[in-house]
Amino acid sequence: MAGNEGFLDVGGAEKSFAGHRVLNGVDIKIARGEFVSLLGPSGCGKTTLLRIVSGLMSPDQGRVTLDGKDITNTPPHLRDVGVVFQNYALFPHLSVAENVRFGLRARKVPKDQHQATIDKFLGLVHMSAFADRPVRGLSGGQQQRVAVARALAVAPKLMLLDEPFSALDRKLRENMQIELKGLLRSLGITTVLVTHDQEEALVMSDRVAVMSRGTIEQFAAPSDVYLKPKTGFVLEFVGHSTRIAGTAGPAEGDILAVDTAFGRIFVQAGYTRGSAVTLAVRPERIALGAPPVKDAVNYIDAEVKEIIFQGSRIHVLLAGPNGASAMVETSALPPGLAIGTQTTLWWRLEDTLIYPAEAQAA
Amino acid sequence: MTTKLRFDPVLLLAVPAAIYMVIVFAIPVLWLVARGFMDADGFTLSNYIKFLSEPFNWVVIGNTLRVAFWTTVVCLALGYPTAVALARSKGAVQVAMLIAIILPLSVGVVVKTFAWQIVLRRDGIVAALLVATGVWDEPKLLLFTEHGLVMGAANVFLPFMILPIYSVLKLADPNLQDAAATLGAPPVFRFFNVALPLAMPGIIGGVSIVFSLATSMYVIPSLLIGDRFQTLATLTGRAFLLMRNEALGATTATILLFLAVAIVACSALLSRGKGDSR
Numbered sequence: 001m002a003g004n005e006g007f008l009d010v011g012g013a014e015k016s017f018a019g020h021r022v023l024n025g026v027d028i029k030i031a032r033g034e035f036v037s038l039l040g041p042s043g044c045g046k047t048t049l050l051r052i053v054s055g056l057m058s059p060d061q062g063r064v065t066l067d068g069k070d071i072t073n074t075p076p077h078l079r080d081v082g083v084v085f086q087n088y089a090l091f092p093h094l095s096v097a098e099n100v101r102f103g104l105r106a107r108k109v110p111k112d113q114h115q116a117t118i119d120k121f122l123g124l125v126h127m128s129a130f131a132d133r134p135v136r137g138l139s140g141g142q143q144q145r146v147a148v149a150r151a152l153a154v155a156p157k158l159m160l161l162d163e164p165f166s167a168l169d170r171k172l173r174e175n176m177q178i179e180l181k182g183l184l185r186s187l188g189i190t191t192v193l194v195t196h197d198q199e200e201a202l203v204m205s206d207r208v209a210v211m212s213r214g215t216i217e218q219f220a221a222p223s224d225v226y227l228k229p230k231t232g233f234v235l236e237f238v239g240h241s242t243r244i245a246g247t248a249g250p251a252e253g254d255i256l257a258v259d260t261a262f263g264r265i266f267v268q269a270g271y272t273r274g275s276a277v278t279l280a281v282r283p284e285r286i287a288l289g290a291p292p293v294k295d296a297v298n299y300i301d302a303e304v305k306e307i308i309f310q311g312s313r314i315h316v317l318l319a320g321p322n323g324a325s326a327m328v329e330t331s332a333l334p335p336g337l338a339i340g341t342q343t344t345l346w347w348r349l350e351d352t353l354i355y356p357a358e359a360q361a362a
Numbered sequence: 363m364t365t366k367l368r369f370d371p372v373l374l375l376a377v378p379a380a381i382y383m384v385i386v387f388a389i390p391v392l393w394l395v396a397r398g399f400m401d402a403d404g405f406t407l408s409n410y411i412k413f414l415s416e417p418f419n420w421v422v423i424g425n426t427l428r429v430a431f432w433t434t435v436v437c438l439a440l441g442y443p444t445a446v447a448l449a450r451s452k453g454a455v456q457v458a459m460l461i462a463i464i465l466p467l468s469v470g471v472v473v474k475t476f477a478w479q480i481v482l483r484r485d486g487i488v489a490a491l492l493v494a495t496g497v498w499d500e501p502k503l504l505l506f507t508e509h510g511l512v513m514g515a516a517n518v519f520l521p522f523m524i525l526p527i528y529s530v531l532k533l534a535d536p537n538l539q540d541a542a543a544t545l546g547a548p549p550v551f552r553f554f555n556v557a558l559p560l561a562m563p564g565i566i567g568g569v570s571i572v573f574s575l576a577t578s579m580y581v582i583p584s585l586l587i588g589d590r591f592q593t594l595a596t597l598t599g600r601a602f603l604l605m606r607n608e609a610l611g612a613t614t615a616t617i618l619l620f621l622a623v624a625i626v627a628c629s630a631l632l633s634r635g636k637g638d639s640r
Contacts, residue, residue, distance in 0.1 A: 056540050076543040083544040089537035093559045102555070103545035154546055 006065065007032035007190055008053065008158055013062035015048050022048045023059070024214035030190060030207075032067075035181065037193045037201035040211035041237065046194045049211075050160050053192065055079045067157055077106070082156030086163040088147040090135040096146050097122065097131040103154035121149040124183060140167050141176060148180065152187065159184060161193040165200060177204055198238045202226065210234045232278065232355040241280040242326040245357060248275045258354070261324035262300035267352040276357035281347050283329035288316065288337060291346035299346035302326055304339050318345065395619070398612035409613045419597075423617070426593040429511055429583070430576035434523075436516035437572045441523030442565065446557075448524065449531035463521050471518055475585040478514040479505055482586070488513070511587045518582060519575050523568035530564030563633050570629035574622040594618040 008030040015023040023045045030036050038046040051057035053064055055076035063072040071079050090099050100118045109117070122128045125145035130138065135146060144164055151159060164180075165173045181204045184191050195201050201208045202222040209219040210233070218230040229235035235243075246260035248271040256269045258279055265279055291297045302318035305325075316328040316337070326345060337343060398409050413419050448459050466474070481487055482504035489501040504510035538560065542552045558565075580595045592600070594614050601611030 054540075054544055056543065076540070077546050077548050079544075080546075081544060083541065085537050085541060087535065087537060089535060089541035091538060091541075091556065092535075102542070102547070105555070106542070106545055106547035106551050150545065160544075 005029050005031050009065040011063050013052055013059045015059050022214055032190055033188045035191045035206045037195055037205040037208045038211055039201040039208050044211040045214040046211050050162055050194045054081050054083050054160050080157040082151035083160045084147045084151050084164045088143045090143055090146055096133050099146055100150045100153050107154055117153050121153045125149045141172050159189045159191040163195055235280050240283050244279045246277055246279055248273055248277055261322040262320045265298045266349055267354045269354045278355045278357050280353040281351055283327045285351040286328045286345050286347045288334050288343055290344050296349045297346050299344055301344055304341050394612050395616050398616045409609045413613045422592045422597050426577050430573050432512045433515040433576040434569055434573045437520050437523040441520055445524050445527035445531055448528045463524055467521055471581050474518055475582050482510040506587050511583055514586045515576055515582050519572045522571045526567035527561055527564035530561055534560045566629045566633045570625050574625050577621055
């Protein structure tokens with residue numbers, strides 16, 4: 001994806017429905033060949049953005065550019081943008097092969113190329129054996145494969161996936177995610193996935209755009225979104241975290257002391273003294289037991305309230321003074337740790353995240 | 363593969379209706395059909411041979427089919443777009459449209475037809491409209507013409523076209539149109555390759571209902587076009603009521619029945635073809 005940063009370029013996209021602002025001036029640039037997810041809760045505007053890119057909806061304001069061409073006012077059938085719909089939207093009156101052929105017929109691809117193209121794409125999604133079947137009897141996973149083959153067969157410049165895995169059960173969903181990602185990468189197709197499932201977004205994407213209330217809160221690589229959430233909303237929406245309310249205290253260099261129910265916690269940040277803040281730590285970044293060093297770490301004491309065994313990982317819920325709580329994720333419990341025991345928790349200074357307190361309400 | 367037919371006691375619920383239909387419908391119809399194949403000496407085809415060798419009777423059959431055909435065409439041309447609009451509409455608008463479509467069904471055919479007699483007069487609103495728009499140079503009588511008959515009949519039968527199409531469209535996935543568009547299909551292509559095939563079971567249903575109603579209508583042609591223009595249904599009525607010719611009446615009724623059954627059978631066949639996924 002060297003260069004060509006703005007292969008898909010959406011600028012200042014706004015959309016309102018009945019006076020309610022759904023998209024609030026969204027800008028996003030996606031590189032050629034990149035896999036990007038739009039992640040957010042329902043109503044955050046991600047589907048609206050996808051429909052604007054596909055041309056099924058036009059923005060009130062803003063423009064959409066694809067491969068250097070302004071397509072803001074181009075109708076969907078002239079856009080070269082493929083869509084896999086949430087319910088797959090296969091044509092019920094056509095067979096599997098005829099569904100794939102539909103786009104070829106619509107685009108007036110010469111007839112002698114149809115069969116080879118159908119064979120190729122049904123082969124890629126492992127559905128060749130089903131070519132002559134009606135689509136009615138197919139399982140959810142099979143329907144999705146056909147929908148993907150149908151969208152790919154017309155060689156779109158851009159592929160849009162609208163919550164394509166939400167109808168599949170967990171195991172199948174995980175397999176399909178890996179498989180589809182591999183397929184789209186091998187074809188080098190620029191892809192935008194809309195999802196409310198953070199795990200799906202993190203697993204599949206080169207970059208994730210976290211959306212809330214019609215704006216993009218953070219657009220970054222999955223590891224950055226998870227480890228360095230830019231806003232309180234991103235922190236809360238993606239993954240679990242221990243959150244501790246506090247007040248900014250004295251600063252020394254770029255190290256800020258924050259007074260909390262657990263005592264003083266240090267963080268690399270600059271906040272005005274006295275301002276209310278929220279500290280956060282990802283649960284797997286916290287260790288149980290005394291810290292091996294006292295330098296550049298935070299450590300607090302808490303009482304074990306609950307131990308939740310989840311197979312490969314264990315969640316430990318702890319309580320501190322004044323209703324403060326913490327959550328730790330570990331793969332093995334230290335000996336002697338049981339519900340009701342006191343323990344020390346520690347984490348590295350740089351794993352401490354800090355947000356203004358009011359952003360937490362998001 | 364052998365599937366055993368097991369008796370389901372729930373089927374007993376249909377028994378009263380079945381008995382009723384046998385007594386008031388099946389037996390009389392069988393008697394009527396049988397009457398057409400009988401004369402004083404027993405079984406005969408002479409009634410049919412006599413009927414079909416009369417050129418006037420072919421005009422009657424032609425009248426019946428032609429009026430039914432045009433009535434169906436008018437109903438389809440007006441009914442399909444209405445059904446699309448109805449399926450797309452929501453809330454109060456949809457309720458209002460449904461009421462507007464279903465309420466006229468509660469007005470008797472005779473009442474409606476007399477109303478059409480007024481509308482189709484030389485000084486009626488249709489003639490006035492055609493003169494005003496320059497289609498006609500001077501007002502003419504539409505009453506007692508085939509055009510007038512088709513107009514009136516289409517008005518009466520329109521709901522029977524709209525409702526079956528609407529019921530099919532209502533269930534169609536709106537994403538299919540969007541999917542077709544993103545696959546590169548322009549609007550006209552989408553209409554012929556997605557919208558129309560999906561609506562086809564409803565269209566076939568509506569067409570077969572309206573066509574069979576229109577072939578067998580009696581009151582509407584009697585009042586809107588009169589005795590000069592005979593259809594199989596009006597001829598059947600005349601045969602029984604005026605001419606007291608049971609053999610003729612049974613013959614025309616049987617031909618009419620045959621046409622109606624043929625239409626229903628054809629449409630069932632067509633819709634089964636559609637149902638087979640292709």
